[in-house]
Amino acid sequence: MDSADDAGPNSVFPSSVQPDQQNPSVSERIDDRLKRVSLVDTDALPGDAPPPAPHAIDVDSHAGVNGVLDARSGSEGNDKREEDGGEAPGDVLLPQLVGAEHAFEVTRSSSDAGLRDNFEIEVEEPSSPSSSGYAGERGSSNATTSTGIEEVGEDEIVEADAADSSVWTPGKRHVDEDDGSISWRKRKKHFFVLSHSGKPIYSRYGDEHRLAGFSATLQAIISFVQNGGDRVNFVRAGNHQVVFLVKGPIYLVCISCTEEPYEALKGQLELLYGQMLLILTRSVNRCFERNPKFDMTPLLGGTDAVFSSLIHSFSWNPATFLHAYTCLPLAYPTRQAAGAILQDVADSGVLFAILMCRHKVISLVGAQKSSLHPDDMLLLANFVLSSESFRTSESFSPICLPRYNPMAFLYAYVHYLDVDTYLVLLTTSSDSFYHLKDCRIRIETVLLKSNVLSEVQKSVLDGGLHVDDLPVDSSTSGSLSPHLGQDRSIPGSPDRSLSGIGGPGGLWHFIYRSIYLDQYVSSDFSSPINSPKQQKRLYRAYQKLYASMHSRETGPYKTQFRRDENSVLLCWITQDFELYAAFDPLADKALAIKICNRVCQWVRDIENEIFLLGASPFSW
Amino acid sequence: MARTGTNNNIQAKLVLLGDMGTGKTSIVLRFVKGQFFNYQESTIGAAFFSQVISLNEATVKFDIWDTAGQERYHSLAPMYYRGAAAAIVAYDITSMDSFGRAKKWVQELQRQGNPNLVMVLVGNKADLEAKRKVDTKEGESYAQENGLYFLETSAKTAQNVNELFYEIAKRLAGACPSQTAGIKLQNGSLGRGRSVFCCSV
Numbered sequence: 001m002d003s004a005d006d007a008g009p010n011s012v013f014p015s016s017v018q019p020d021q022q023n024p025s026v027s028e029r030i031d032d033r034l035k036r037v038s039l040v041d042t043d044a045l046p047g048d049a050p051p052p053a054p055h056a057i058d059v060d061s062h063a064g065v066n067g068v069l070d071a072r073s074g075s076e077g078n079d080k081r082e083e084d085g086g087e088a089p090g091d092v093l094l095p096q097l098v099g100a101e102h103a104f105e106v107t108r109s110s111s112d113a114g115l116r117d118n119f120e121i122e123v124e125e126p127s128s129p130s131s132s133g134y135a136g137e138r139g140s141s142n143a144t145t146s147t148g149i150e151e152v153g154e155d156e157i158v159e160a161d162a163a164d165s166s167v168w169t170p171g172k173r174h175v176d177e178d179d180g181s182i183s184w185r186k187r188k189k190h191f192f193v194l195s196h197s198g199k200p201i202y203s204r205y206g207d208e209h210r211l212a213g214f215s216a217t218l219q220a221i222i223s224f225v226q227n228g229g230d231r232v233n234f235v236r237a238g239n240h241q242v243v244f245l246v247k248g249p250i251y252l253v254c255i256s257c258t259e260e261p262y263e264a265l266k267g268q269l270e271l272l273y274g275q276m277l278l279i280l281t282r283s284v285n286r287c288f289e290r291n292p293k294f295d296m297t298p299l300l301g302g303t304d305a306v307f308s309s310l311i312h313s314f315s316w317n318p319a320t321f322l323h324a325y326t327c328l329p330l331a332y333p334t335r336q337a338a339g340a341i342l343q344d345v346a347d348s349g350v351l352f353a354i355l356m357c358r359h360k361v362i363s364l365v366g367a368q369k370s371s372l373h374p375d376d377m378l379l380l381a382n383f384v385l386s387s388e389s390f391r392t393s394e395s396f397s398p399i400c401l402p403r404y405n406p407m408a409f410l411y412a413y414v415h416y417l418d419v420d421t422y423l424v425l426l427t428t429s430s431d432s433f434y435h436l437k438d439c440r441i442r443i444e445t446v447l448l449k450s451n452v453l454s455e456v457q458k459s460v461l462d463g464g465l466h467v468d469d470l471p472v473d474s475s476t477s478g479s480l481s482p483h484l485g486q487d488r489s490i491p492g493s494p495d496r497s498l499s500g501i502g503g504p505g506g507l508w509h510f511i512y513r514s515i516y517l518d519q520y521v522s523s524d525f526s527s528p529i530n531s532p533k534q535q536k537r538l539y540r541a542y543q544k545l546y547a548s549m550h551s552r553e554t555g556p557y558k559t560q561f562r563r564d565e566n567s568v569l570l571c572w573i574t575q576d577f578e579l580y581a582a583f584d585p586l587a588d589k590a591l592a593i594k595i596c597n598r599v600c601q602w603v604r605d606i607e608n609e610i611f612l613l614g615a616s617p618f619s620w
Numbered sequence: 621m622a623r624t625g626t627n628n629n630i631q632a633k634l635v636l637l638g639d640m641g642t643g644k645t646s647i648v649l650r651f652v653k654g655q656f657f658n659y660q661e662s663t664i665g666a667a668f669f670s671q672v673i674s675l676n677e678a679t680v681k682f683d684i685w686d687t688a689g690q691e692r693y694h695s696l697a698p699m700y701y702r703g704a705a706a707a708i709v710a711y712d713i714t715s716m717d718s719f720g721r722a723k724k725w726v727q728e729l730q731r732q733g734n735p736n737l738v739m740v741l742v743g744n745k746a747d748l749e750a751k752r753k754v755d756t757k758e759g760e761s762y763a764q765e766n767g768l769y770f771l772e773t774s775a776k777t778a779q780n781v782n783e784l785f786y787e788i789a790k791r792l793a794g795a796c797p798s799q800t801a802g803i804k805l806q807n808g809s810l811g812r813g814r815s816v817f818c819c820s821v
């Protein structure tokens with residue numbers, strides 16, 4: 001994978017921006033420049049509290065809990081595993097973890113701390129060609145680029161189909177599998193939900209009921225460690241991570257060999273739980289109070305597609321880790337027109353009025369003081385989009401927004417205005433269907449009259465922001481906004497657009513997240529990030545970057561520049577925004593910084609087209 | 621309730637109840653859109669349709685509530701059936717369980733004590749004769765005992781689907797002028813704070 005993974009147990013967790021050891025003079029210089037120009041107040045960044053030191057224990061079935069062990073010393077377990085031989089890499093073998101001699105480590109911590117990733121600021125791989133050799137190595141770089149982007153070692157069975165969004169179909173696959181099947185064990189990423197009595201509730205792969213034994217094993221592990229008075233968060237077994245999340249009587253587990261950071265996997269489990277609450281509310285806990293052996297699977301009947309589509313989105317939708325939503329690009333007056341009619345409706349007793357196109361917001365409005373969390377929006381959109389039933393006709397259904405109120409149902413009127421565009425009206429009153437239906441008719445009439453729906457379709461066809469459209473340097477316009485590295489003495493400064501390799505300066509892709517708006521904008525993928533596999537790889541790299549930037553243990557960082565054989569990643573966080581950008585691995589650092597400045601300027605220039613401004617109920 | 625307007629226009633709320641997968645949505649889609657899908661997705665909450673039937677004596681506009689058969693929605697059913705003029709309780713003739721579930725729905729509706737409710741027991745998937753588990757006689761006699769109209773239908777072949785809705789329309793038209801004329805259509809109102817789950821296992 002990438003350099004951070006290879007760094008191994010000896011990697012440090014830098015507590016501040018560190019100079020590049022190999023070339024201190026260059027990186028110090030750039031570092032200084034970054035610091036000089038960033039307008040960041042460090043204290044304002046999230047996660048500045050020092051974490052309690054995570055402690056780790058070594059558990060094996062014979063010795064039990066026997067003392068403190070470093071969480072990163074996974075080599076011991078690996079060695080034993082290898083001695084056993086015969087296990088295909090990628091196997092999920094949790095039952096054996098308990099029954100056999102494998103040592104594995106359980107990390108428990110009372111907080112979310114514990115970044116198990118090793119980022120170094122200003123990492124430049126020794127193998128990477130230096131920027132001076134840029135032009136001369138173009139030929140070979142193309143070769144490395146194309147092969148390097150392949151996800152070597154990724155599981156062919158699972159993630160291949162999951163990654164390809166063009167052939168991805170919702171619903172549970174491979175129901176015929178169970179924990180005895182080789183194919184099941186080879187899956188790269190499992191998600192399980194079980195009850196505290198060990199009853200299966202949900203499994204990404206295989207039939208829940210055939211996995212009863214496996215669930216019981218998971219339950220045994222969780223209660224074993226829980227008896228120690230702590231919550232299990234994380235187990236590393238060979239190249240597998242097992243992440244647990246305990247929510248009252250409901251246990252959620254992810255078993256993965258995707259090398260995603262712990263925080264990312266935990267966030268995914270939180271969303272999975274949120275999706276469950278959206279369907280059932282937290283009052284489902286009462287069923288377990290009455291009957292600890294309560295079987296919850298019937299209550300989730302017919303929702304496989306909802307969960308599998310959510311899990312799929314963990315590998316393509318940045319909203320799942322950014323905790324922000326994104327808007328469909330629209331001319332300002334168009335979005336205003338949509339917002340005005342939604343506001344009208346909200347004033348008539350609708351709690352939230354949301355107009356969306358696929359996963360993107362066209363406009364949304366909340367009744368006074370009501371605010372909608374981006375995670376709730378994600379879960380709601382996923383629920384609506386993955387349930388074919390909503391496309392059949394208008395419908396009225398109980399829905400819980402877990403961040404709004406996990407205990408209560410709201411009532412959702414859902415109606416598709418065209419094949420991609422749908423309206424969700426939420427209310428607290430179960431008898432307001434006819435009122436909401438009237439509201440929808442009014443909204444639809446206005447949207448048609450003001451051409452909003454045709455503008456929406458046009459925007460869908462146009463796609464999002466293209467990196468090739470990045471305007472040429474406009475920094476001379478005397479803008480007051482912060483700029484990364486305003487150095488004008490960059491050698492070879494005229495933009496060396498690498499023809500065929502992304503946008504200016506080798507820019508492949510970026511994500512810009514506005515902190516106040518709770519919104520992000522993501523560019524379309526540019527060549528050579530063409531295949532879903534490559535996109536997922538980049539997505540995972542961003543996810544890692546996000547986790548490292550937001551980790552209490554290692555952060556908060558203001559800037560990070562990472563170069564490995566696959567890409568250059570640049571992240572810049574200020575009080576106002578976060579920018580994540582991906583470049584060609586040969587991209588010149590100074591130029592990349594310059595490009596990032598231009599991206600930020602560009603985004604600000606067109607913010608009223610790509611963001612929902614003003615009427616946002618999120619901010620205050 | 622059914623409501624008559626001028627020229628004998630009747631607006632009637634019709635609710636479909638029954639176990640999941642019995643074919644409620646398929647029946648409605650066959651009636652409203654003339655469609656049938658071999659893979660019909662499970663309904664979420666309830667879907668709303670409307671369709672007009674013209675009889676000689678009246679025009680009936682149906683507000684159709686196609687409810688979800690999934691267990692988690694059972695306790696919310698009153699929100700959809702309250703105020704209904706007609707109810708279709710569906711089972712799948714290839715599943716005895718679904719027939720048992722249908723009987724429970726009939727009992728629940730009877731407990732609501734609306735003497736004017738037009739209730740129809742429907743054995744759907746009549747095309748699957750080879751897999752039949754519920755005898756026509758069984759359905760018939762249960763319906764008779766409980767004063768329900770009874771039909772076997774197939775959403776797939778369209779057998780008896782239009783007949784079903786015409787029969788309901790006729791009964792509503794026959795009942796309306798004399799009995800419930802002028803009664804306002806009531807939208808269901810569900811008391812708030814109602815417990816949502818049936819936890820009996």
Ligand SMILES: Nc1nc2c(ncn2[C@@H]2O[C@H](COP(=O)(O)OP(=O)(O)OP(=O)(O)O)[C@@H](O)[C@H]2O)c(=O)[nH]1
Pocket residue numbers: 302638639640641642643644645646647657658659660661662663664687688689690744745746747748773774775776777
């Ligand atoms: N052979 C046959 N299949 C049918 C018939 N009606 C429905 N089906 C099939 O049965 C399945 C379930 O049908 P639905 O209409 O979704 O059932 P439902 O009662 O609406 O289910 P819920 O919405 O979950 O309550 C679908 O795959 C339909 O294609 C029928 O008359 N004959």
Ligand SMILES: [Mg+2]
Pocket residue numbers: 644645646661662663686687688689
């Ligand atoms: Mg249905």
